[in-house]
Amino acid sequence: MDEIVKKNYFELMALVDRGELTGEEVYNAFLHTIDKKDHEIKAYLTINKEYEYKKGELKGIPIAVKDNISTEGIKTTCGSKFLENYIPPYDATAVIRLKNNGGTIIGKTNLDEFAMGSSTENSAFWTTKNPWDTERVPGGSSGGSAAAVASFQAPVALGSDTGGSVRQPAAFCGIYGLKPTYGRISRYGLVAFASSLDQIGVLSRNPKDIAIILKNMAGVDSMDATSSSVKTEDYDDFINIEPSRTKIAVLKFPKESLSSEMKIAYDEYIDFYSKRGFILEEIELKYWEYGLFVYYIIASSEASANLSRYDGIRFGKRAKADDIETLYLKSREEGFGREVKRRILMGTYSLSAGFFDEYYMKATKVRAVISGEIKNIFNVYDFVILPTTPEVAFKIGEKNDNPIKMYYSDYFTIPFSLGGFPAINIPFKLNDSGLPIGMQIASNHFKERELLSISDFLEKEIKFENNILGGFR
Ligand code: GLN
Numbered sequence: 001m002d003e004i005v006k007k008n009y010f011e012l013m014a015l016v017d018r019g020e021l022t023g024e025e026v027y028n029a030f031l032h033t034i035d036k037k038d039h040e041i042k043a044y045l046t047i048n049k050e051y052e053y054k055k056g057e058l059k060g061i062p063i064a065v066k067d068n069i070s071t072e073g074i075k076t077t078c079g080s081k082f083l084e085n086y087i088p089p090y091d092a093t094a095v096i097r098l099k100n101n102g103g104t105i106i107g108k109t110n111l112d113e114f115a116m117g118s119s120t121e122n123s124a125f126w127t128t129k130n131p132w133d134t135e136r137v138p139g140g141s142s143g144g145s146a147a148a149v150a151s152f153q154a155p156v157a158l159g160s161d162t163g164g165s166v167r168q169p170a171a172f173c174g175i176y177g178l179k180p181t182y183g184r185i186s187r188y189g190l191v192a193f194a195s196s197l198d199q200i201g202v203l204s205r206n207p208k209d210i211a212i213i214l215k216n217m218a219g220v221d222s223m224d225a226t227s228s229s230v231k232t233e234d235y236d237d238f239i240n241i242e243p244s245r246t247k248i249a250v251l252k253f254p255k256e257s258l259s260s261e262m263k264i265a266y267d268e269y270i271d272f273y274s275k276r277g278f279i280l281e282e283i284e285l286k287y288w289e290y291g292l293f294v295y296y297i298i299a300s301s302e303a304s305a306n307l308s309r310y311d312g313i314r315f316g317k318r319a320k321a322d323d324i325e326t327l328y329l330k331s332r333e334e335g336f337g338r339e340v341k342r343r344i345l346m347g348t349y350s351l352s353a354g355f356f357d358e359y360y361m362k363a364t365k366v367r368a369v370i371s372g373e374i375k376n377i378f379n380v381y382d383f384v385i386l387p388t389t390p391e392v393a394f395k396i397g398e399k400n401d402n403p404i405k406m407y408y409s410d411y412f413t414i415p416f417s418l419g420g421f422p423a424i425n426i427p428f429k430l431n432d433s434g435l436p437i438g439m440q441i442a443s444n445h446f447k448e449r450e451l452l453s454i455s456d457f458l459e460k461e462i463k464f465e466n467n468i469l470g471g472f473r
Helices: 009-017 023-041 095-101 144-152 167-173 207-215 262-273 288-309 324-335 338-351 355-379 402-412 414-417 448-462 466-467
Strands: 043-045 062-068 104-109 158-159 175-177 201-202 247-251 279-283 385-387 423-430 436-443
Touching: 009 207, 023 043, 023 062, 023 104, 043 201, 062 144, 095 104, 095 158, 104 144, 104 414, 144 158, 144 167, 144 466, 158 175, 158 207, 167 175, 167 201, 167 436, 175 207, 201 207, 207 279, 262 385, 262 423, 262 436, 262 448, 279 436, 279 448, 288 402, 288 414, 338 355, 355 385, 355 414, 385 448, 402 423, 402 448, 423 448, 423 466, 436 448
Parallel strands: 062 104, 062 158, 247 279, 247 385
Antiparallel strands: 043 104, 158 201, 175 201, 175 423, 385 436, 423 436
């Protein structure tokens, strides 16, 4: 069993293709592992015991799906009491495409309520544990997806990234996590948090698996007007990376933005490239530091509008009340958790008549400036490198009473989200206590193939996967 679940998605596809295993045997091996391990890790909210397979490239190999992505007939809770019993009548476009190409959905993974958070501690159900150290958070909001992949309870998982929710948990759990270009994957069926930022992403233990999954779900969709018609590519057909012809911008940050071990790791990461002959140049961005503030205004504003649909009438929870006004109020009061309420309040405030220009409008202007500053880099450089997180996975409970500290988890990921750029977490090394340290690479819009190619180049040199396979527990 252990032998099967430790294999990569593409390896499992090949084994099934050669007739050495069936897709169902692979599926059952993962179910078995979930049965053994998940009471400890708590990555899944719902497990799908039924193996349903349509013939296709993905050969029935399972995929875990974040629980804010709609799955027909399978509960989709968004980690919220509001949707505790909600069963969508349809599949998200990403899900239906994967299923039509032979993918299977093994379960739904835990998240911060409505994807608002950086640790899964905002889930209304439970906190997922980091498989490397179960006293620590797996990151978030796609923490369940990251923990499932890192603990061999799924070969790949879908997440969603609004400000960092795929890359940050990937960094905390020592795996790869790609947030594609905004519009590369249809958002139809991804429960809306901040629509101008939300994007489905993929988490896996190696870049090739991400490329295969991306290829099988990307592309324009008539159900999502913001999906892009730019042609998709065979993302798993990697480009040969020639260091001496590859220009990389190394982002510089104030010392206090990184823990001391992250600072050292970042220097090693830069060295890694320079030793191999990449063309490196240091760059300081003037507006980067405003990203976090701009994001929290824009994301909360959009969230306050998007979440108005949970009124106690149309979806999920309905509180007992004698009149309609009380019904709205009580349903929202009982259905939403603290962080979600906080975001709705912040958003409603920024959008209110007296403050709209001062907050929301100003934020959209600064967003354009930040995006433009990043876009300018890509006129000259192929990639941008930087850390993924300010520090390694923190202890459960450590930041619970300080939302601002929690928000800083996304300091290095948010600006790419604001500009819609693709970016990936690379598991780079382990710190002295054996916890993973993640680094980031970003590229210009729609350069996912290039981004995955350089990630594969790195994995072949760093061989981080051996750390995971070496097996913690
Ligand atoms: N941690 C950020 C937030 O809380 C990002 C979340 C996300 O990307 N979904 O909003």
